[in-house]
Every structure is written in C-alpha cells, then in structure tokens.
Amino acid sequence: xxxxxxxxxxxxxxxxVLPFTESKAEEPPAPENANLLNLSLQQLSDVEVTSVSKKAxxxxxxxxxxxxxxxxxxxxxxxxxxxxxxxxxxxxxxxQSGAHNWAITSRGFDSQFSNKLLVLxxxxxxxxxxxxxxxWDIQNVMLEDIERxxxxxxxxxxxxxxxxxxxxxxIITKSAKDTQGTLITAATGxxxxxxxxxxxxxxxxxxxxxTYAEYFNDKQEHTVSNPISGATQGMSGKDDWQxxxxxxxxxWGKTENEQATLQGDAYEGQEDALRFLPVTAAVNPTFFNIVxxxxxxxxxxxxxxxxxxxxxxxxxTLQAYYDDVxxxxxxxxxxxxxxxxxxxxxxxxxxxxxxxxxxxxNEVTWGLGYRRITSGFGNSFYASFTPENFxxxxxxGFLQDKMALVPDKLFMTFGTKLEHNDFSGFEYEPxxxxxWTPTDKQTxxxxxxxxxxxxxxxxxxxxxxxxxxxTPPPFNIFSPSTVIAELGSSQTTSEDLTAYxxxxxxxxxxxxxxxxxxxxxxxxxxxxEATGAPSLAFDPIMGTYVFAPEIxxxxxxxxxxxxxxxxxxxxxxxxxxxxxxxxxxxxLHIVGSSLVTxxxxxxxxxxxxxxxxxxxxxxxxxxxxxxxxxxxxxxxxFGDTMAIPAYGRLDxxxxxxxxxxxxxxxxxxxxxxxQHQEFSPFIFQTPEEISRSVLGKATVxx
Amino acid sequence: xxKLLGILxxxxxxxxxxxxxxxxxxxxxxSIKEYQVKAAxxxxxxxxxxxxxxxxxxxxxxxxxxxxxxNPFGKALNVFRAASSxxxxxxxxxxxxxxxxxxxxxxxxxxxxxDRAASLLALAxxxxxxxxxxxxxxxxxxxxxxxxxxxxxxxxxxxxxxNLRINLRRAEAEGLRIDAQLLEIAAEVIx
Numbered sequence: 098x099x100x101x102x103x104x105x106x107x108x109x110x111x112x113x114v115l116p117f118t119e120s121k122a123e124e125p126p127a128p129e130n131a132n133l134l135n136l137s138l139q140q141l142s143d144v145e146v147t148s149v150s151k152k153a154x155x156x157x158x159x160x161x162x163x164x165x166x167x168x169x170x171x172x173x174x175x176x177x178x179x180x181x182x183x184x185x186x187x188x189x190x191x192x193q194s195g196a197h198n199w200a201i202t203s204r205g206f207d208s209q210f211s212n213k214l215l216v217l218x219x220x221x222x223x224x225x226x227x228x229x230x231x232x233w234d235i236q237n238v239m240l241e242d243i244e245r246x247x248x249x250x251x252x253x254x255x256x257x258x259x260x261x262x263x264x265x266x267x268i269i270t271k272s273a274k275d276t277q278g279t280l281i282t283a284a285t286g287x288x289x290x291x292x293x294x295x296x297x298x299x300x301x302x303x304x305x306x307x308t309y310a311e312y313f314n315d316k317q318e319h320t321v322s323n324p325i326s327g328a329t330q331g332m333s334g335k336d337d338w339q340x341x342x343x344x345x346x347x348x349w350g351k352t353e354n355e356q357a358t359l360q361g362d363a364y365e366g367q368e369d370a371l372r373f374l375p376v377t378a379a380v381n382p383t384f385f386n387i388v389x390x391x392x393x394x395x396x397x398x399x400x401x402x403x404x405x406x407x408x409x410x411x412x413x414t415l416q417a418y419y420d421d422v423x424x425x426x427x428x429x430x431x432x433x434x435x436x437x438x439x440x441x442x443x444x445x446x447x448x449x450x451x452x453x454x455x456x457x458x459n460e461v462t463w464g465l466g467y468r469r470i471t472s473g474f475g476n477s478f479y480a481s482f483t484p485e486n487f488x489x490x491x492x493x494g495f496l497q498d499k500m501a502l503v504p505d506k507l508f509m510t511f512g513t514k515l516e517h518n519d520f521s522g523f524e525y526e527p528x529x530x531x532x533w534t535p536t537d538k539q540t541x542x543x544x545x546x547x548x549x550x551x552x553x554x555x556x557x558x559x560x561x562x563x564x565x566x567x568t569p570p571p572f573n574i575f576s577p578s579t580v581i582a583e584l585g586s587s588q589t590t591s592e593d594l595t596a597y598x599x600x601x602x603x604x605x606x607x608x609x610x611x612x613x614x615x616x617x618x619x620x621x622x623x624x625x626e627a628t629g630a631p632s633l634a635f636d637p638i639m640g641t642y643v644f645a646p647e648i649x650x651x652x653x654x655x656x657x658x659x660x661x662x663x664x665x666x667x668x669x670x671x672x673x674x675x676x677x678x679x680x681x682x683x684x685l686h687i688v689g690s691s692l693v694t695x696x697x698x699x700x701x702x703x704x705x706x707x708x709x710x711x712x713x714x715x716x717x718x719x720x721x722x723x724x725x726x727x728x729x730x731x732x733x734x735f736g737d738t739m740a741i742p743a744y745g746r747l748d749x750x751x752x753x754x755x756x757x758x759x760x761x762x763x764x765x766x767x768x769x770x771x772q773h774q775e776f777s778p779f780i781f782q783t784p785e786e787i788s789r790s791v792l793g794k795a796t797v798x799x
Numbered sequence: 800x801x802k803l804l805g806i807l808x809x810x811x812x813x814x815x816x817x818x819x820x821x822x823x824x825x826x827x828x829x830s831i832k833e834y835q836v837k838a839a840x841x842x843x844x845x846x847x848x849x850x851x852x853x854x855x856x857x858x859x860x861x862x863x864x865x866x867x868x869x870n871p872f873g874k875a876l877n878v879f880r881a882a883s884s885x886x887x888x889x890x891x892x893x894x895x896x897x898x899x900x901x902x903x904x905x906x907x908x909x910x911x912x913x914d915r916a917a918s919l920l921a922l923a924x925x926x927x928x929x930x931x932x933x934x935x936x937x938x939x940x941x942x943x944x945x946x947x948x949x950x951x952x953x954x955x956x957x958x959x960x961x962n963l964r965i966n967l968r969r970a971e972a973e974g975l976r977i978d979a980q981l982l983e984i985a986a987e988v989i990x
Contacts, residue, residue, distance in 0.1 A: 133839040134878055138847070141840060144950065145958035146833040156955040163955060508926045538956065602955060610954025665954045 120187070129325035133315065143607075150786050151347075155466065160542040161253070161532035162188060162600055162614040164663055166246040168271075170675075173709045173719045175377050175750035175764035177284070179268060180233045184723055185662040185707065187677035188250035188614070189264070190699045192725075192741075192776035195785045196317050196336035197234040197368050197611035201496045201775050203250050203264030204618065205657045205683055207728075208693045209779045212594075213262035213550055215253065219270055219360065221400050221418045225310075225442060226470045228555040229260050235394050235422070236268075239294055239311050241280060241796070244271040250661065251616060252528065252548035252596050254667045256462075256514070263549040263618075270360075273298055273305035273348040279799050285574055286764075286792025287461060289316040303351055310343040321371055321783045332589070333371065334391065334783055342367030353404035361399035368392040372781040374434060374479070375565035379640035384565045384578070389429045396422040410454030417460070420444040425475070439475030454622065460499040461561050467492055479562045479781070482554055488556075492517045508532040540606040542578040550592040556624065558650055559585040563780075568643050575633055576641045582645035583626065583692065592651065593621045608667040624691040635708065653694045655685030670712040679703040697730020711759050717752035731777035740785075744773045760796040765789075809983065835932075836961050837946055838875040842882060844905055845889070846921070847981040851974035852928050859885060861888040863902055865895040869920060870911030871933075901926045908932040908942070912947040917941070927974045938989055943975070947986065962986035 123358060133141065156163065164186045177183050180199040184191045189206045192200045212229040215222065218238060224231045246268050246497030253265040276298040283293045291314050298307035314337075321334040322334040342364035370427040374392045391492040400418035421441070427437035450464035468491040474482045497512025506670065513527035527548035535541070555561075561583045568579040600614040626647040634644040659681040665675045681703075685696050712718055749766045753761045767773070772786035803854050839871040845862045849855070856862055864879065866872070870893050879889040892899070895921075900906060906928050908916055913934050920941040930937075931944045938945035947966040949956050963981075971978050982988050 134834055134842050134882060136839065137844055138980055141836065141843065142960060142962060142984050144959060145835050145962065146836050147959070159955070165955065167952075291943065604956040608953060610956050612954055663954065667953060723804065 101189045102320045105610055109798075113255070121358075121361065122462070122640045128217075137691070157602055157604070158508075158532055158534055158540050160508075160532040160544055160600075162250040162252075162616075162661060163597065164248045164612075164677075166248070168244060170707075171240050171243055171246075172205040173750060173752070174707070175748055175762060175766065176723055178233075179236055179238060179240075179246070182240075182246065183248070183266070185675075185677060185705050185721075186248045186250075187237065187663050187679045187703070187705075189248065189679075190681075190703070190725075192728075194779050194780055196315065197338045198779045198782065199233040201231070201233065202699065203248075204616065204659060205263070205681060205699045206693055207693075207698045207776070208695070209499075210555075210692050211577045212260065212553075212693055213594075214264045214266065214533070215261035215532070216266045216268070217509075218268045219358075219400060220402065220416055220448075221398060222444070222446070223420075223421060224260065224357040225270070225422065225440075226444070226553060227442065227472060227474075228559075229550065229553045232394075232422075232424070234338075235312065235340075235341055235364065235366070235396065237313075237364065238268055238270065239296065239309050240308075241282065241294070242270050242276055242309065244269045244275070250614070251544070251598050252526070252546040252594060256473065256497065258513075262592070270346065273307045273346045274300070276307045276346075280796065282794060282796045284792055284794035286790055287698065288788070288790045288792070290792065303349055305348045306345065308345040310341070312339075312341040319785045319788075327497065330752045334785065335369045335371060336785075337369040339368070339462050340364060340394075348402075352446060354404065354412055356402075356649045358402045359400070361397065363397035365395040368394065369429075371783055372789045374781055375562060375580070375785060376434065377565055377576075377580070377636075377639040377642050378567070379578065380434070380638065380680065384567070386434065388434070390426055393425045393427075394423065404493075410450050414452075415448070416450075417447045417573070420446075423716045432460070432658045433638075434479075435477045435636070436475060438477045439473075441473040443471045445470075455498075455537075457504070458501045461497070462499075463494070463496040465494045481560045483560070485556045487554060489519050489559075491510070504649050506534055509714040516551070518551050520557060520589075521549075524551060524591060540599045540600075540602045542598075542602075544596070546596050546598075548594045548596065550567045550594075552589050552591055555585060556587045556589040557587050559583065561780075563647070565642075572631070572643055576643050578639070579603075579631070579645050580634070580639075581642040581645050581647065584629065584648050588651050589624070590622050590651045592623050610665045612663040613661070615658075617658040619656050620685075621654045622638045622651035623655065623685075623694045625653040625687070625690045625694060628654070628689075647689070648690065650689070652688040653691070655683065655687070657681065657683040657685075673709045674707070675705070675709075676706045695730050695732070697728060697740075700726035700728055704724040717750070719750040719752070721748040721750075722746070723748075725775070728776070739777050741774055741776060744775070745769055747774075758798045760798075762796075763791070764794065765791050803954060818841075819837050829945070832875065833948065833959075833961070834872045834875040835878075838872050838878055840883060840946065840961065840963070841905060841907065841931065842878060842889075843981070845887075845929070845979040846969075848929055849976040849978075851976075854927050856887060860886060861890055862904045863892060864905045864907065865892045865900065865903035866907045867895050867900075868912035870894075885951060886890055897922060900928070905929045905931060908934065908937075917979050922974065924969075929970070929973075929975060938966040938969075938987075941969065942966065943970050943973070949986065965989065 104528055146279045166182055173181060180191060180201055181199060183189050188203055190202050192207060196198055200207045200209055200211060203214050210228050210230045223236055249265045253261040276710050278298060280296045285291050294311035296307055296309035317336040319334040319336060342362060344362030346360035348358050351737055370390045372388050373385050374388050376386050384660040397418040402416040404414045422442045425437055425439040446468040448466040453461045455461050471488045473486045475483050493516040493612050495514040499508055499510040502509055509531050511529040513525055517525045526547050526549055530544040533541045562580055563583055564581045566579050568577055594619050595735055596616060602612045604610050627650055629648040631643050631645045635641050662678045668674055681699055683696060683700055687696060707721045710718045723746040725742040727742055730738060731741055732738050749768045750764045767787055767789045772788050774786045778784045810952055841864060876891050879891050883889040900923055906923055907953060910933055911918060926935045930942045932942055933946050943966050947962050948959050949962045950959050960978055963985045964987040968990055
C-alpha cells in the first residue's frame with residue numbers, strides 16, 4: 098500500500114510539470130546586441146545578465162537536496178530561534194520537547210540524542226562530540242544577522258565528514274560589511290518572555306566590523322502530574338530560562354577572492370527544570386525523587402578564516418577555530434543526590450581547502466583537516482564516563498572532482514572523504530553524483546553515497562542511568578533496588594549508511610520554482626542495546642543496588658525511504674507562497690532499541706504552507722501553517738511507549754513599518770490549540786506541552 | 800526499494816523528453832553581458848528623458864553620451880553608432896575631460912572615478928545633464944540614475960538583473976523631465 102502511494106506521488110509530481118512547457122511568450126527574445134534596443138523598458142529590466150568571468154556554481158544546479166532559509170523567511174516567519182526556523186525545511190523533523198529542548202533530525206531517527214545531522218555555524222561544528230548531537234539551547238545566533246541557512250538533506254559526508262549522515266545544516270551569518278549601523282530589537286509576550294538585542298557595525302578602510310549583544314529571559318511553567326498519585330497540586334514545572342550572549346565579527350577584503358574573517362562569541366545562561374530523578378528505595382520508596390534542577394551553561398568560541406587566490410581558477414581557504422562548552426546540572430532544593438553532572442568540552446580545529454580548475458573539464462577540490470577534542474566530565478550516579486577526562490584526535494582529508502562529461506550539460510562529481518578517528522580507525526566516505534541540466538531552468542541529479550556515523554564517547558564508555566525499579570524475585574535478596582542503565586562498550590562500531598538519491602528541480606515559469614527529491618537509505622550496524630549480566634554495585638548515597646546494564650552494540654539495521662518536495666510561487670508582486678511536503682517510511686529490523694534507534698520516532702507525513710503578503714501602508718501579513726503526523730514510537734522517559742498524536746500548527750504575523758528604520762510586529766504562534774505535545778520528554782524530564790503564544794517585537798535601525 | 804528510484808527516474812526522464820523544447824534560445828540567450836544591457840538602458844534614457852532649453856534634442860539633433868573614467872562597456876557601445884541617424888546623431892565620447900562635461904546630455908561616471916564622484920557631481924549639477932553610474936549609493940549622493948545589479952531568486956533558481964534607482968528630485972532640480980514609463984520600471988524612485 099505504501100509503495101503505490103510512493104509511485105503515485107512520483108508520477109503525480111512528474112505530471113504536474115508537463116503542462117508547464119516553456120512558452121515562447123515568456124522567454125526573452127533571442128538576443129543579438131542590436132535586438133536589445135528593441136526591448137521595452139520592462140523587458141530590459143527583466144533580462145538575465147551574466148558577468149564576464151564569474152564561474153560560480155549555481156545553486157539550482159547542485160547535485161544534492163538543498164533548501165535555503167532566507168533572511169526574508171527568518172524575518173517574516175515571526176520565529177525567534179534557529180530550531181523553530183528548521184520546521185519549514187522538507188525532510189527535517191523538528192519537535193519541541195520542552196521549554197528549552199528540541200529533538201531535531203533529518204530523514205528519521207529523531208531523539209534527544211539525534212546524531213545523524215551535522216550542524217555548523219559559519220564553518221564551526223556545533224555538535225557535541227560526546228554524543229554527536231546538538232545542544233540547541235546554546236545555539237543562540239542573533240537572527241537579524243543570519244544571511245541564510247543552507248540545509249542539505251542526505252549524506253554530505255564526502256565534503257563534511259562523519260556525522261553528516263543524513264544532513265548538514267549550515268548557518269551562515271552576514272558579512273560585517275552588510276551589518277553596518279545600529280540595530281536594536283526588543284520583544285515581549287504572553288509567555289513572560291523578554292528579549293532584547295543590539296548590534297553596531299562600522300568600517301575602517303577595507304575592514305568592516307560589528308559587535309553585538311543579546312539577552313532573553315523566559316519565565317514559564319508547565320503542569321506536571323505526580324506519576325504515582327496523579328496529583329498536580331504543588332508540582333511546579335518551572336521552566337525559567339535566561340541567556341546572555343555577545344560577540345564580534347571582522348571582515349577584511351575588497352575582492353571576492355581575497356578575504357579574511359575573524360569572529361567570536363561568548364555566552365552564559367541558566368535553565369531551570371523539574372526532574373523526576375530515579376533513585377533507589379533506600380533514598381525514596383517511590384523509586385524517584387522530584388527535584389528542582391538548574392542547569393548552568395557557558396561557553397565561548399573564536400574562528401578565523403582566510404581565502405586567497407593563487408592564480409586564476411585556483412584558490413585556497415584556511416580556517417581555524419576554538420570552541421569551549423560548559424554545562425553543569427545541580428539541584429536547587431536541598432536534596433543532594435551526589436556531585437553535579439558537569440561537562441566541559443574544548444575543541445580545536447584546523448581546516449585547509451584548495452579549489453582548482455584543472456582543465457576545461459575538471460574542477461578539483463581537496464582538503465585536509467585536524468581536530469582535537471578535550472572533554473572533562475563530572476561523573477555522578479546518573480551519568481559517568483570511564484575515564485572521566487579524555488581527548489580525541491581526528492584527522493581527515495577529502496578529494497573531489499567535478500567532471501564535465503558534456504560541457505555545460507552533464508556533470509559527474511565523484512570523491513571521497515578519508516578520516517581517522519580514535520575509536521574506529523580509518524573511515525572512508527565516497528560519493529558519486531550526476532547532474533544533468535537540459536536547460537538552464539531544469540536540473541536532474543542523482544547520487545549514490547556512503548556515510549558513517551562514527552562512534553563517540555557515549556558509545557564506548559558512557560554509563561547512563563535510565564530507571565530504577567524494584568528488583569524482581571529471587572534477586573531481591575541482594576538488594577531491593579535495581580538500576581537499569583545504558584552502558585557503552587568498546588565493542589561498538591560506527592553506523593553505516595548507503596544512500597541512493599534522485600532529484601529534480603524546475604523553474605517552469607518566471608515566478609514558480611519546484612524541487613523534488615526521493616531517497617532510499619540502507620543502514621547497517623545501527624546502534625542497538627542488549628541486556629547484559631546484572632551485578633551488584635554500590636553508591637554512597639544510593640546504597641547497594643543491582644546493576645542491570647543494557648549494553649551498547651550495533652546489531653540494528655534497516656531501510657528508510659521517502660520523498661521531499663518544495664515549491665515557491667510569487668503569485669503577484671505582493672504575494673509570495675511557499676510550501677513543503679515530506680513523506681517518510683521506515684522498515685527497520687530492530688534487535689534491541691537504543692536511545693536513538695527506535696521505530697516510529699519520525700512522522701510519516703509533514704506539510705507546511707507559508708504566505709507572505711505585502712499590504713498598502715507598509716503593512717505585512719504573514720501566515721504559516723504546519724502539519725506533523727503522529728509519532729507512534731516515542732517513549733515516555735520511563736521506558737514505556739508514548740505515542741504523540743498528529744498536530745497542526747498555525748502561526749501568524751502582522752508587521753508594520755511606520756517610519757523608515759522602525760519595524761513593529763505582532764506575532765501569534767501555535768494559534769490552533771491552547772496546548773499540544775510534540776515529543777516525548779528528554780531523559781528525567783517531565784512531559785510538557787507547547788502552548789499558544791503571542792508576542793510583540795520592535796526593531797529600530799539607524 | 801531500488802525499483803522505486805528506477806521508476807521515478809524513468810518517469811522524470813520521460814516527462815523531460817516530452818517537453819524539453821528543441822528551441823534555439825536555450826543556450827545562447829544565457830550569456831547576455833551585463834554591459835550590453837546597461838548600454839541599452841543608456842539608449843532608452845535618450846528616448847525617455849527630456850532636456851530643457853538649448854539642450855533639447857529637437858534643437859541639437861545630437862545626443863552626447865559621455866563616459867568619464869575607464870570604459871566598462873567595451874564593444875557594447877557599438878549599438879549607438881548603428882542606431883545613429885540624421886535626425887538624431889548619437890555621439891559617444893570616451894575619457895571626457897572635465898571641461899567638456901557641460902556639452903554632454905548623459906554623463907556616465909565610471910567606478911574608477913568613485914573617489915572623485917562628489918566633485919564631478921558638483922561640476923555636473925550646475926548643468927542640465929543626466930548623471931548615470933554604477934557606483935553604490937550614487938542616487939543618494941547627488942546622482943540621478945544608479946544602475947544596480949540585483950539578484951532575483953525563486954527557490955534555488957536565481958538570475959541577475961539590472962535595476963534602476965532614480966533620484967527624481969535631483970532630476971527636476973536640473974530641469975530634466977523623466978517620462979512616467981521610465982519611473983514606473985525603476986526599482987526605487989527618490990522624491
């Protein structure tokens with residue numbers, strides 16, 4: 098049944114473009130130099146021009162499933178954070194699990210620990226090497242300074258390396274040259290959230306600079322019911338979240354081929370959370386304690402990049418960055434359950450890349466990289482690493498050739514990344530892609546690639562407490578409490594993916610663009626867990642307990658396939674409509690579910706439709722609708738399956754520019770329901786629903 | 800599952816073959832050079848701008864197009880020779896010295912003169928002539944028409960186009976009248 102739906106969709110999408118045969122009336126007339134003088138003014142201002150020597154690859158001819166979130170999308174969606182902006186991208190699954198928790202993935206396997214998606218900000222990797230996932234709560238880029246967000250679904254491993262298994266998200270901020278002058282924003286809303294940001298940019302000769310600071314303070318609460326008594330009284334799910342961040346960026350360079358950048362950020366924040374922490378019977382006969390936790394986060398980063406042209410058709414880029422991340426969780430009430438869990442990760446990375454036009458038919462790109470990660474962990478009963486402090490060296494190199502099989506029409510890009518990491522040794526990730534551009538307005542591409550999700554510290558040496566239960570007889574003679582924990586193992590290997598992709602992109606009319614992608618992913622060695630032999634353990638606070646490990650392995654495998662579509666239509670000069678559709682099927686062979694590998698954690702259908710309408714008197718009216726299908730397989734944090742029903746979301750924004758440089762917006766989010774749930778709670782968290790919210794924002798530029 | 804991709808591939812190729820036109824304008828029309836279009840705009844300015852008094856084209860029977868600084872147009876300027884007629888001679892003058900500026904109808908200030916654009920405008924603005932340039936911000940700083948290359952994108956497809964920013968206030972101060980049709984297609988009109 099699902100196969101025929103798949104065929105139907107494929108054929109329907111192909112048929113929708115048949116009527117759009119290129120009509121001669123819409124094309125500019127065949128040009129000769131003299132004929133341009135015969136064009137009307139309107140036609141002349143519509144003519145496409147090419148610069149004399151620019152040979153940059155057109156985005157429309159890329160051999161990958163790319164989606165770009167533009168600054169216009171950012172401004173008019175009314176969304177206030179990067180994770181929220183990702184909802185509009187077909188192929189991505191975004192679910193907000195709590196006030197500051199998001200589970201985001203590409204093409205399946207959504208989890209708190211989603212690990213098959215690489216995220217970069219201006220070339221700096223922002224995933225934590227501890228579990229190769231992203232802490233979204235600390236990626237607070239100032240939205241007004243984002244140039245665009247490029248999302249590539251599918252393996253980008255050849256260029257980006259391990260962990261770019263199902264996608265790469267590249268958040269690109271504006272050059273300092275484009276952020277000149279002063280900008281101040283302030284926003285507040287019914288969720289008692291106050292946020293403000295300020296940025297100043299200037300130039301000094303060839304050097305452009307900017308500096309910014311932003312701060313927000315969220316005071317939220319959600320209702321929590323006691324899992325034993327069901328009572329909600331006296332249970333305050335406090336979700337207070339405040340964060341301050343500041344930074345700078347310097348850009349130097351007059352020409353596109355000779356540029357240097359230096360940028361850095363620093364932040365500090367605090368997040369409150371009500372946690373249900375599993376404890377032994379010795380501490381609490383109900384086997385859990387309700388604890389008010391506060392997480393402290395802080396960090397800084399600095400990045401430098403230099404691009405230099407050696408000669409025509411040959412340029413190099415050198416980049417280095419340092420990133421420092423600190424997280425600490427501790428109990429704010431007087432219950433002390435041991436030392437706080439803390440994490441301190443320092444990353445140092447150096448990358449070199451050379452683009453070379455070898456001859457008329459070959460464009461070669463190659464590069465080398467080195468990364469050193471140092472991680473210090475503060476072990477506690479809940480999470481511990483053995484050893485506590487560790488470091489990792491990652492060496493990588495890649496080589497890629499784009500060959501013109503038929504000049505300007507048919508290209509083949511093949512290449513590979515070769516990496517060496519301390520866990521699995523050498524990994525190679527090859528890819529071969531074909532691009533066919535029968536006309537400038539159509540691209541057909543196909544790709545076969547291999548990608549690898551390399552093991553991390555979590556896979557090899559993490560001991561993570563999942564639950565405490567009464568020991569079943571006859572073992573209860575040893576201890577009344579059993580602790581079930583996930584235990585890493587040195588026997589784990591990296592996960593493997595072979596991906597087959599096919600895409601078609603067309604601009605059938607001047608004001609309409611359509612993009613389709615289909616993929617089939619075959620996975621092997623997916624993370625799995627197997628019950629291990631129990632043993633007796635002791636903790637100074639928890640006492641003696643039976644330790645029942647779930648040992649990490651890589652015995653799961655399976656296949657997923659899907660279809661993604663995106664469309665943009667400029668109906669009139671004042672109305673723009675965009676939409677996306679995602680279809681996802683999985684056929685997994687699960688021997689033992691792990692925290693990431695489980696069925697039913699990604700929705701089968703997702704739709705989004707957005708309209709941006711310009712009204713007279715400098716008014717803007719923007720509407721965004723999203724639909725997310727149900728999640729049958731998420732679990733509730735206590736090990737039981739908790740299906741999340743399908744939901745629809747409606748956001749609306751009204752914007753007004755009363756004076757030049759002053760923008761006011763009124764934004765409503767989640768308008769359809771007063772509350773709805775999107776995902777299961779993160780570990781030890783309580784289930785939380787996302788509420789309807791309204792906020793007002795003012796932006797002043799001068 | 801590979802069958803699915805196979806089927807999709809066949810469908811896509813079939814519909815592409817069905818309507819990929821064999822028309823000639825697929826390849827060559829993509830390489831219209833920037834300066835051919837800008838030259839065509841200069842030609843149109845002659846049609847859609849009215850000069851006052853002695854400078855009126857009906858009186859002079861010639862339109863003088865002067866370029867100050869390096870010439871980015873190259874051979875694109877040949878259109879003027881071809882379009883020249885007895886009723887209206889189109890004279891293109893390169894490397895015009897400052898003293899010859901008052902005789903120009905259209906003064907194109909090249910990017911090479913960016914540093915002295917302000918002084919050139921001060922000289923030009925005491926005469927009724929149309930100042931045109933590609934210099935960023937030209938229309939805000941005393942120039943009349945600024946030619947901007949803008950990117951129009953839809954989805955991942957994008958094309959560069961030439962748009963105009965016209966400072967109408969400056970034009971009227973010079974006594975020049977700009978036809979409504981030209982103002983209509985301008986991306987921005989500064990009043």
